[in-house]
Amino acid sequence: MxxxxxxxxxxxxxxxxxxxxxxxxxxxxxxxxxxxxxxxxxxxxxxxxxxxxxxxxxxxxxxRLFLLMKRDSPLKLPAHANPGKVASVLRSTLIGDLQQWTSAEMTWRRLQGVVADKEKEREGEDQRNVEEEEVCGEEIGSDFQIMKKRRKLDCGDEYVITGDDFTAEKHDQDTTPPQANQYSSVPLSFRISCKCSGSLSRHLSILEVSKVLGVILSEKLGWKVDLRNPQIEITVYLRDDHCLLGIPLTRLPLANRCYIKTTGLRSTVAWAMADLAQIQSGFLVLDPMCGVGTILIEAAQEHKLACFLGLDVDDRQLHKASENVAFAKLGDRMHLLKASSTNMPLPSESVDVVVCDLPFGRKFGTKTDMAASLPLILAEMERVLRVAGSLVLLLSPQLSCILKKILTQPQTGTQESANQQGAQDVTSIPTQRNEPSMGLMTKPRPPLSSLKHQTTLRLSLGTIDGLLHKYIKTHV
Ligand SMILES: C[S@@+](CC[C@H](N)C(=O)[O-])C[C@H]1O[C@@H](n2cnc3c(N)ncnc32)[C@H](O)[C@@H]1O
Known part of the structure; x- marks a missing residue:
């Protein structure tokens, strides 16, 4: 609501x-x-x-969530502009009307009164997405500033000018109601984080941008530079198609979830999969290759009256998944089972939604030949799904091509695929309602015609892309 x-x-x-x-x-x-x-x-x-x-x-x-301070057309730097000219363009484009800055300050102060209390929950999460960090120093005026280069999993490179990691202890403790304004007579402390991309990044130094902005805000508004523990971090995005300035409203990205102990698939993508599945109250949702359970946990946070079942063949993944379930306090409606997605111990048409992120890529790859297993896995998903239920899959572009073929051509390679698997769990493929195990398939199967395609979307998973597919089961 x-x-x-x-x-x-x-x-x-x-x-x-x-x-x-x-x-x-x-x-x-x-x-x-x-x-x-x-x-x-x-x-x-x-x-x-x-x-x-x-x-x-x-x-x-x-x-990440920001209070918008300014949105403008891209910076236009004259060719071969001298530093004075560059500074003047930066001043007029990025600063503009000072009234805008004072009113943004007031809005931010008012919001701080009501946002601070949740911040602590996220403590300790901020290192999760940082794969690599390089540190180098640069002398600017009298301040020794540290420029950290953070290589993030999903967001590309990001440069932050900082004296230390951004800590917001003041905000954490501040539970002032929105009307009260305890800081109003104290100058606002700030630092600037600038992200520059495209052709602009070849002509513009982010240190220069920060310096020009910093000097003006100090001189004209009386704000105080504080690299270690500022109240606000003014974030500047300079791109060839736009320029945006904002103040982050949370210390850590919203994508860092306080209710997940061990992360698997990126939480935003897991949430998107659950969203696409259109889960409703009373539904049973299955992830037959659940890993640490991210998709189910994201779905369970959103749908309090649905139940969830996760299968996986890997004991270590299941152990982490059970820790995650306990951590998120979902034990009463989320269950885990060691089983293979190629032979699920479930009756036909017993689940309302199937969501699955199949193994691919460096991080979540598997020794199993997924291309060979996909027909079996898909046949099982189709079997356990009830009519009108949805199937949401995250696949690599290569597996997506195979999926398309499987869904349009008769399946003749099932025996061969099973042999390639060499595992006990693929030797019996359930084919009929309420018969979980009907023995080895030798005859060609018709295409999985009950799965009607709804949508396909391309998403970034960091270093690689994935394709999100949605199907609805139309008949038995
Ligand atoms: C891409 S990962 C899933 C990651 C998961 N979405 C998460 O957030 O943690 C794929 C999972 O499939 C599991 N797996 C591989 N083959 C399987 C099979 N035949 N049956 C069930 N699980 C399988 C792997 O152990 C792995 O945990």
């Missing part, structure tokens, strides 16, 4: 989203926040909403 904030003031936000996630973000902000004036830029969604900030912070499809 949409909960409009007491102050009923309209706030303009923007958020970042992984490649392919924009439409999920647009749907989510529309549905949960009654958002309007939605604008989609590459990898970002801008929107306005009057909904309480706590609800905005619950968004599941976004990476």
């Amino acid at each position: 949409v909960n409009i904030s007491n102050e009923a003031s309209l706030i303009r936000y923007f958020c970042t989203a992984g490649y392919g996630m924009d439409q999920f973000v647009i749907n989510e902000v529309t549905r949960k926040l009654a958002a309007h004036d939605i604008e989609q830029l590459q990898g970002k969604v801008l929107f306005s909403s009057s909904v309480h900030i706590k609800q905005v912070k619950q968004l599941k499809s976004v990476e």
